[in-house]
Amino acid sequence: MATTKHRRRSRAFGATLLGFALVAAACSSDDKESVSDDTAAPTSAASETTAAGTDTTAAPDTAETTATTAGGGGDTTVAPDTVPVDSVASEGDPVVGGSLIMGIEADTSSPWRPAEMVCAISCHQVIRSVFDTLMLPGADKLPHPYLASAVEPNEDFTVWRITAREGVKFHDGTDFDGAAIVDNLTRHKTALLTGTAIKSVTSIEVDPADPMTAVVTVEKPWATFGFYLTGQIGYMASPTWLAASDTDDTLKSKPVGTGPFVFEDYKPNEYFKATKNPDYWNQPYPYLDSVEFVPINDALQRKQALDTGSVNLIHATNGQVITEIRDNAGDYSSREITADGETAYSMLHVTQEGSPLTDVRVRCALAYSQDIPTLNDAINLGVNKIANGPFSPDQVGYLEDSGYPMTQDMAKAQELIAEYKAENPGPLKLALATTTDETNLVTANFQKQWYEEAGIDEVTIDQIDQGNYIVQALLGNFQVFQWRNHGGLDLDTQYFWWHSSSSLDVGALALNFGRIKDPDLDALLDQNRASADPAEKKQIAEDVNRLFAKQCYNLWGTYTVWVVAGNPNIRGIAGTNLELPDGAGPANEGSGIAGTFYPQTLWLDNG
Amino acid sequence: MRYIGQKFIQLLIVLFAVTFTVSLALSALPNSKERILAAKSVNPANVEAANAVLDSLHLRDSQIKQYGYFMKDLVTGDWGVTFQGNQSIKTSIWDGLQISLRLMVYAQVIALLLAIPIAIISAYRNGGFFDRTATTTSFGMLSLPSYILAPLFILLFSVRWGWFTSRSENTSLFDDPWQHFKDYFMPTLVLALPLAATYMRLLRADLIATLQGDFITTARAKGLSTSRILLGHALRPSTFSLVTAAALNTGTLVGGSLVVETAFGLNGLGFKTVVGIFGNEFRLVQITVLVLAMIYVFVNFFVDIAYGWIDPRIRAARALT
Numbered sequence: 001m002a003t004t005k006h007r008r009r010s011r012a013f014g015a016t017l018l019g020f021a022l023v024a025a026a027c028s029s030d031d032k033e034s035v036s037d038d039t040a041a042p043t044s045a046a047s048e049t050t051a052a053g054t055d056t057t058a059a060p061d062t063a064e065t066t067a068t069t070a071g072g073g074g075d076t077t078v079a080p081d082t083v084p085v086d087s088v089a090s091e092g093d094p095v096v097g098g099s100l101i102m103g104i105e106a107d108t109s110s111p112w113r114p115a116e117m118v119c120a121i122s123c124h125q126v127i128r129s130v131f132d133t134l135m136l137p138g139a140d141k142l143p144h145p146y147l148a149s150a151v152e153p154n155e156d157f158t159v160w161r162i163t164a165r166e167g168v169k170f171h172d173g174t175d176f177d178g179a180a181i182v183d184n185l186t187r188h189k190t191a192l193l194t195g196t197a198i199k200s201v202t203s204i205e206v207d208p209a210d211p212m213t214a215v216v217t218v219e220k221p222w223a224t225f226g227f228y229l230t231g232q233i234g235y236m237a238s239p240t241w242l243a244a245s246d247t248d249d250t251l252k253s254k255p256v257g258t259g260p261f262v263f264e265d266y267k268p269n270e271y272f273k274a275t276k277n278p279d280y281w282n283q284p285y286p287y288l289d290s291v292e293f294v295p296i297n298d299a300l301q302r303k304q305a306l307d308t309g310s311v312n313l314i315h316a317t318n319g320q321v322i323t324e325i326r327d328n329a330g331d332y333s334s335r336e337i338t339a340d341g342e343t344a345y346s347m348l349h350v351t352q353e354g355s356p357l358t359d360v361r362v363r364c365a366l367a368y369s370q371d372i373p374t375l376n377d378a379i380n381l382g383v384n385k386i387a388n389g390p391f392s393p394d395q396v397g398y399l400e401d402s403g404y405p406m407t408q409d410m411a412k413a414q415e416l417i418a419e420y421k422a423e424n425p426g427p428l429k430l431a432l433a434t435t436t437d438e439t440n441l442v443t444a445n446f447q448k449q450w451y452e453e454a455g456i457d458e459v460t461i462d463q464i465d466q467g468n469y470i471v472q473a474l475l476g477n478f479q480v481f482q483w484r485n486h487g488g489l490d491l492d493t494q495y496f497w498w499h500s501s502s503s504l505d506v507g508a509l510a511l512n513f514g515r516i517k518d519p520d521l522d523a524l525l526d527q528n529r530a531s532a533d534p535a536e537k538k539q540i541a542e543d544v545n546r547l548f549a550k551q552c553y554n555l556w557g558t559y560t561v562w563v564v565a566g567n568p569n570i571r572g573i574a575g576t577n578l579e580l581p582d583g584a585g586p587a588n589e590g591s592g593i594a595g596t597f598y599p600q601t602l603w604l605d606n607g
Numbered sequence: 608m609r610y611i612g613q614k615f616i617q618l619l620i621v622l623f624a625v626t627f628t629v630s631l632a633l634s635a636l637p638n639s640k641e642r643i644l645a646a647k648s649v650n651p652a653n654v655e656a657a658n659a660v661l662d663s664l665h666l667r668d669s670q671i672k673q674y675g676y677f678m679k680d681l682v683t684g685d686w687g688v689t690f691q692g693n694q695s696i697k698t699s700i701w702d703g704l705q706i707s708l709r710l711m712v713y714a715q716v717i718a719l720l721l722a723i724p725i726a727i728i729s730a731y732r733n734g735g736f737f738d739r740t741a742t743t744t745s746f747g748m749l750s751l752p753s754y755i756l757a758p759l760f761i762l763l764f765s766v767r768w769g770w771f772t773s774r775s776e777n778t779s780l781f782d783d784p785w786q787h788f789k790d791y792f793m794p795t796l797v798l799a800l801p802l803a804a805t806y807m808r809l810l811r812a813d814l815i816a817t818l819q820g821d822f823i824t825t826a827r828a829k830g831l832s833t834s835r836i837l838l839g840h841a842l843r844p845s846t847f848s849l850v851t852a853a854a855l856n857t858g859t860l861v862g863g864s865l866v867v868e869t870a871f872g873l874n875g876l877g878f879k880t881v882v883g884i885f886g887n888e889f890r891l892v893q894i895t896v897l898v899l900a901m902i903y904v905f906v907n908f909f910v911d912i913a914y915g916w917i918d919p920r921i922r923a924a925r926a927l928t
Contacts, residue, residue, distance in 0.1 A: 107692075108748030111693045115648075116648050170802050170870075191648055192648040192649060192650055193648070217772070249687075249688040249691055249693045250688055250694070250695055251693075252693040253692055253693040253694060267692075267694070267874065268691060268692030268694055268699075269691065269692075269857070269874055269878075269882060270874045281620070294774070294872070296774070296872065301773075304761070304766070304773050305772070305773055305774050305872075307766065308761070308765040308766060308774075309769075309775040310772040310773050310872075311774075312776040312813050462909050468636075468642065468885075470645075471641050471642050471645055474645065475641060475651075502629075504652060505652070507651065507652070508650060508651065509641075509644075509650045509652065511647060511653060572801075
């Protein structure tokens with residue numbers, strides 16, 4: 001035990017020193033992350049960024065996204081001492097009471113209005129305390145009613161009836177009814193980013209025959225619409241508060257929902273506090289008296305804050321932090337919530353006029369040139385698993401062999417580049433964008449070395465501050481761009497990232513960052529959206545995976561591992577602690593968003 | 608009176624130069640308008656909506672006009688809210704200023720309390736064991752930047768001994784004095800130690816020079832005690848450099864304690880300024896810089912006054928001009 005403590009102290013110091021050295025080097029609050037974790041200062045709409053240079057972007061639906069190291073690959077084999085550990089003592093009867101402070105990776109939203117939130121992982125984690133979603137995914141990975149009492153489509157999935165749960169009131173006393181649902185969804189429809197996600201919705205109105213029901217009509221059959229109600233679009237805010245905050249900006253940061261906790265106070269980059277909602281509709285939740293979320297951008301500092309008692313709970317993707325928690329599993333109550341999580345990769349702008357990346361040979365040459373296992377060992381201490389496509393192993397569409405090169409083949413890469421150069425004489429140059437984070441810069445330097453060895457004449461690395469990073473992506477101002485994204489439970493939650501309908505011109509804010517315009521991909525996405533057949537959907541998702549491998553639209557890195565770790569007396573982190581109201585069993589772990597949990601289920605075992 | 612009038616005019620010139628330069632610099636940030644539009648949920652491609660938002664913020668006007676609107680808003684107190692977080696800018700700056708002022712005051716007080724006695728003893732025992740030890744220690748303190756001291760303190764006080772948490776919660780002194788002490792102990796010490804070393808070096812050097820003056824020899828010949836000579840005669844004329852350095856550091860500490868604020872999770876003015884720059888919070892940054900510039904100018908104004916107290920010859924010279 002003494003040895004363990006000594007080791008932890010030594011690591012803590014090393015971690016601290018490294019963290020602060022990076023702060024000093026970067027001399028900016030935006031540059032605090034050290035080893036490939038993400039966090040940061042909030043940026044623009046649709047995104048938040050990481051202090052560490054890894055970036056987290058907002059996802060308007062259930063998925064959350066994060067720009068991050070392009071590589072950060074992972075070993076396909078896991079060393080014996082780094083076996084994932086879920087260390088939660090057996091959970092007895094929940095105890096009511098107590099408070100908890102959680103260190104989160106970023107202050108990720110502003111304002112706290114569902115249609116405008118900049119929602120990455122931390123944002124979802126925080127706002128779930130105040131807002132409930134209309135639906136929640138179950139362990140069966142299908143959406144089930146939660147705040148709504150029923151969500152029913154018509155036969156061809158073009159009309160969805162969403163019925164509000166009886167007797168529920170918002171924290172300000174406003175009734176939750178069909179009009180509240182209509183107000184919230186209508187705001188999404190006209191919002192900058194979430195509007196893109198539900199572009200196909202043609203009308204949202206209260207059922208004249210039933211004031212508790214909202215009727216949503218969509219342009220084309222949309223069998224997977226329910227998934228959108230499990231995420232950002234499903235968060236229900238008080239219409240009274242929304243109307244008041246339309247004219248008073250300061251109210252936008254004081255959310256009013258129906259959730260298990262009532263908003264108390266928020267200071268950007270400082271804290272978000274909420275207290276127990278004693279009238280919560282879904283009793284016996286919540287168990288805690290209060291929760292507080294404190295953004296600590298640097299993962300090593302976050303872990304240190306946990307070890308020194310500043311916070312009681314953290315989440316992290318950092319390889320060093322995860323390794324330390326695994327090595328000292330007995331000291332923490334921890335759980336790796338990684339299922340359906342995101343992939344770290346490099347986005348390519350594939351339709352920019354005059355860019356060599358419009359040629360599939362150049363894109364695939366870059367893919368062949370990458371040595372992700374080496375990078376993963378260097379950056380993530382081998383914690384992550386090497387990615388071969390957009391879908392992580394738990395997601396529908398994952399393939400053991402997608403056709404994407406898993407190992408470096410520099411000869412093949414050089415051959416493809418030579419072929420391209422023979423047809424396109426002149427210097428071949430590429431710009432690679434990364435954040436100001438030191439770890440991401442290391443990744444970028446690996447990439448530069450690989451690409452130049454493959455035959456690219458010059459790769460310039462552009463370090464962009466976090467605040468500007470997401471805007472560059474939205475504007476489409478890049479060639480190669482480090483990123484992290486594509487978690488989620490259904491292929492449809494990726495629709496707006498890849499469909500040509502959200503691929504706008506460079507200079508317009510668009511969620512299809514790489515401006516992919518591929519009729520085959522569009523067809524597959526549309527087909528999936530209309531289908532409720534699991535077998536067919538699986539086939540479609542796998543075809544999408546293979547298409548990405550064939551076209552090399554993105555350069556895959558690793559599947560991100562998330563750990564949630566806290567004091568040994570914390571219970572209720574697992575998604576299985578939340579029973580769905582429709583009796584379908586427990587809710588899905590993290591609601592399809594890796595690294596998150598349901599705050600209402602947490603309790604403290606002080607016995 | 609005339610002197611104060613001159614200083615006031617200087618103050619206005621400095622404030623204008625600083626705020627106008629900052630305004631120009633902020634407008635030169637890449638994608639500044641796009642970032643604001645994104646924060647306001649408006650797509651730049653929607654020209655009509657984009658222009659409406661930019662017009663409401665006067666961002667399509669000339670720089671001169673924009674500066675005019677800034678001054679108008681400043682005077683009328685209509686400072687607006689931040690784009691990120693929708694916080695009242697007044698509240699945000701006030702919150703940050705309180706933290707930074709506390710850090711500055713605590714650090715200055717501790718630095719001076721450490722530096723002055725050590726410098727006096729060192730100067731009096733110039734070349735002795737105490738002086739050599741103090742000099743070596745001060746060089747050590749000067750060589751340790753805050754990004755080394757901060758983790759070192761966290762290691763010792765938080766990780767090893769568990770006396771303090773690694774993050775400060777900014778508890779009010781009046782709500783919980785003990786917690787307030789625990790919140791500010793480490794950050795204050797990290798700031799104060801290098802300052803104390805600087806002050807000690809400056810004061811020691813000036814004292815050594817002063818102690819060689821004729822009036823000190825006279826005082827000794829008159830049989831005055833050592834403490835009376837040191838404290839009553841030598842100290843005051845030796846504090847020019849110390850007062851100047853302390854004044855300059857006052858402004859630096861209020862706006863430039865970014866590393867310490869970041870290390871201990873204190874959302875001070877330095878931290879807010881940097882986050883504001885990256886978040887394109889132009890109004891927050893403009894006003895913060897104005898506040899910092901005012902602190903610099905006022906502190907230096909009072910230091911100028913203090914020079915007259917330290918050395919009556921300066922007061923006499925001013926009276927002649």
